[in-house]
Amino acid sequence: MTPEVFAGACRTVEEKKNLDTSKARLEIFAEGLCVQCMHIGPFDDEPAAIEMMDTFIRENGFVHDFAGRRHHEIYLSDPRKTDPAKMKTILRIPVRKA
Structure with a gap:
C-alpha cells in the first residue's frame, strides 16, 4: 500500500462510514518468516x-521466534456487526528454521 492509497482509503471511510480516521496510520515493517492461519469463528475458539x-x-x-517479534492477530470482522461464528481473524506466529 502506498501513502496515497492509504489516504484515499481514509477519505472513503470518513465519507461512507462517517468515522474519524485521524488516529489511523500507515506503518511499514518487515514481518519476517511466519506461520499464519485464517481463523473463522469466535475469538474463544482461537486456541484450537x-x-x-x-x-x-x-x-x-520450525520453532517459534519470539526474539523481538510477537504473535499477533489481524481482525477482519467487526465484532459489533458480525455473527461470532462468521468472525474472520488472521493469526500469525513468527518462526525460524530449527
Missing part, C-alpha cells in the same frame, strides 16, 4: 487454531 499451527510448526522443522 493456535494448537494446529504449533503442530504444523513442529512437524515442518
